[in-house]
Amino acid sequence: MDFEYSEEQTLLKDSLRRFIDGRYDFESRRKLLASSDGFSRDNWRQFAELGWLGVAFPEDSGGFAGSPVETMIIMEEFGRGLVVEPYLATVVLGGGLVEIAGSAAQKSEILEPMIAGELMLAFGHSEPQGRFNLADVRTTAEKDGDGYRLSGKKIVVYHAGVADRLIVSARTSGDVRDSDGITLFLVDPRADGVSIRDYRTVDGFRAGDITLEGVKVGADAVLGTVGGAHPAIEAVVDRAISALAAEAVGAMERANEITNDYLKSRKQFGVAIGKFQVLQHRMVDMYMHAEQAKSLSCMLAMKLDGPDRERALAAAATKARVGQAARFVGEQAVQLHGGMGMTEEYTVGHYMKRLTMIETLFGNVDHHLRRYAALAD
Amino acid sequence: MDLAFSSEDRAFREEVLAFVEANLPGEIRDRVARGLGVGKEALTAWQRTLHEKGWVAPAWPRNYGGAEWPLVRRYLFQQVMGEAAAPDIPPFGVNMVGPVIYTFGNEAQKARFLPRVLSGEDWWCQGYSEPGSGSDLASLRTRAEDQGDHYLVNGQKIWTTYAHLADWIFCLVRTDDSGRPQEGISFLLIDMKTPGITVRPIITIDHGHSVNEVFFEDVRVPKENLVGEPGKGWTYAKFLLSNERTGIAHVASAKRQVARIKSIAGAEEIDGRPLIEDRAFRARLAAVEVDLMALEFTELRLLSKVQGGGTLGAESSLLKIRATEIQQSLTGLLLEALGNYAAPFEAESEDDARRNEPPIGPDYRDGALQQHIYGRAATIYGGSNEIQRNIIAKMVLGL
Secondary structure, X not given: OOOOOOHHHHHHHHHHHHHHHHHOOHHHHHHHHHOOOOOOHHHHHHHHHOOOOOOOOOHHHOOXXXXXXXXXXXXXXXXXXXXXXXXXXXXXXXXXXXXXXXXXXXXXXXXXXXXXXXXXXXXXXXXXXXXXXXXXXXXXXXEEXXXXXXXXXXXXXXXXXXXXXXXXXXXXXXXXXXXXXXXXXXXXXOOOOEEEEEEEEOOOOEEEEEEEEEEEEOHHHEEOOOOEOHHHHHHHHHHHHHHHHHHHHHHHHHHHHHHHHHHHHOEEOOXXXXXXXHHHHHHHHHHHHHHHHHHHXXXXXXXXXXXXXXXXXXXXXXXXXXHHHHHHHHHHHHHHHHHHHHEOOOOHHHHHHHHHHHHHOOOOXXXXXXXXXXXXX | OOOOOXXXXXXXXXXXXXXXXXXXXXXXXXHHHHOOOOOHHHHHHHHXXXXXXXXXXXXXXXXXXXXXXXXXXHHHHHHHHHHOOOOOOOHHHHHHHHHHHHHHOOHHHHHHHHHHHHHOOOOEEEEOOEOOEOOOHHHOOOEEEEOOOEEEEEEEEEOOOOOOOOOEEEEEEEOOOOOOHHHHEXXXXXXXXXXXXXXXXEEEXXXXXXXXXXXXXXXXXXXXXXXXXXXXXXXXXXXXXXHHOOOOOOHHHHHHHHHHHHHHHHXXXXXXXXXXXXXXXXXXXXXXXXXXXXXXXXXXXXXXHHHOOOOOOOHHHHHHHHHHHHHHHHHHHHHHHHHHHHOEOOOHHHHHHHOOOOOOOOHHHOOHHHHHHHHHHHHOOOOOHHHHHHHHHHHHOOO
């Protein structure tokens, strides 16, 4: 039993911390949000050079044979800096799916340039009716010669607008909500019949709705087995949940530091407001939420490569608990700042917005409590 | 005890409802129902409509142009307005400065300001909070120096709603700092066009602009703009706050929000069924509905107490606390109902260039996120909920 980082992991964390502190201050981030991509391609190249895009992938895929703990470390620091580059979309989800389900040829074609920072990915899965049920897929893939024609709609696909390749799920057989019959396809976003309506999200990211209208793909576009994608989707979404939990932990820890400093420096009635017991107890609750979230985030990272059921239970529990923590800490960080917390020019409201979205992404508290209950019995 | 309103009161309610139905443009109602802002022009037009009917100031005495309704009528009027998604008339004129002027001002001030407050010709804003004086308002430092025929004002106000739209600001300023902090404060009316005033917008995290910073640099304010006596500003401010705290329960708009959530949850699916049929979701919504009912009947009980000759003191803090907490629970459920479509966020100002693009997601998501995010301010403004609890602890419980 050991929750400590190895020497290499500490070095990784330190290099991330240096990058965030040096290159990702609040003003620089604000400029990124206003730019056309909504993030910095320079930063992305830097991530590649520092090895962060490949650290979690096996060596035979061009990676550095890290573990989910490395992803956790990266995401925690990204959470502290509210990093908006498409790491989750490209590396965790896109790269993760190719690693889990892809053929050797697909891995070398996609993972190598992705790890080098030359290829971005996005995973279109959620549909308007589907909510958080990963089997609720209505998008169709009809056989067309050797290949398929895809039709349907994928919503709120983070970073869809900048992706060089899309991975979309579609139904090759079965009924809506059957877990069998779902297939993953690699799709060129510039192909005929693909349209993307991109937009800003409340947490400062970019996302898009993807409409597929009879999009023609070849047989080689299939990622994994025909009709058998559901386990890969569940596995990669649990990786995303682990990454988001870590991001939330970093964001909560930073929001708590900022709020704690504010309680010590803001004076009203002649004293620092941190002297008021009601605010002390609130701050203590925020701290306790962050600590418990961190414990479960570590647990999930260590169970992520374990047996499916154990992984799924850990992911459900972690997302449910972290979701509650994220909402509480984000909202109370704003509350304890008073009006300052509400201003776009000040940091803490941005933490609240990201933490609010993390609660929803890949299933809110309610969804994961249900999932936990279904798995645990 | 009797829960029913009199038949006269019920007839009054019907009359108000019919008037709103006939006179409030549907487009404005739709914006209010979605929690989107309503512009100055539309608000002023609606205020004019109410003014012509004689309904713009339910609580004001008749001789100043008010309706002078008894408390129950005022309550019913507000309920109907809330149910019908009528926009709130900005409170700074009619609810705040107006009563201070007719209670403590001189005849010249009444004649000059009150008619324009009622008609909406003048827009007012409130100069209270300062960067160093939020919850501890009495520590305010904006100074008004006596220069014989005028005051010279220097200092800064913050969180000033509508300062960018207002013609006038009523300000708490320090005219004396020799005694207790509360004793040296005066209540000053300042023309926003006076040289030396600068308004700087504060953009909030919903990307909206309603609050501002207001800077005063050697601003000359004629002595005739002082309300009442110098050094009595704190008393007037407390009087004003007691006005601000009636009608803060917002029960009708919360009921509208419940209906909106039900309608959205009826359209959204979970595992192929409407979300509203989901037991866990429905139970959470039911819990908030019950909270809301407890708030509604607490407000009515307090109202009945006042009607019977009692006074409403710190109990109003209870209404403010519960109303804002319920409001935030409801937008939380709104967010939950939207599922994945909670994430997209295009503020209207940013969306101008993209009007021709298809809308994002279902139409009912418009405004929901803005409302959720901006709604975090509700437990902060008008005296934070922590301060409201302190008030109850001290004034009601004697702790």
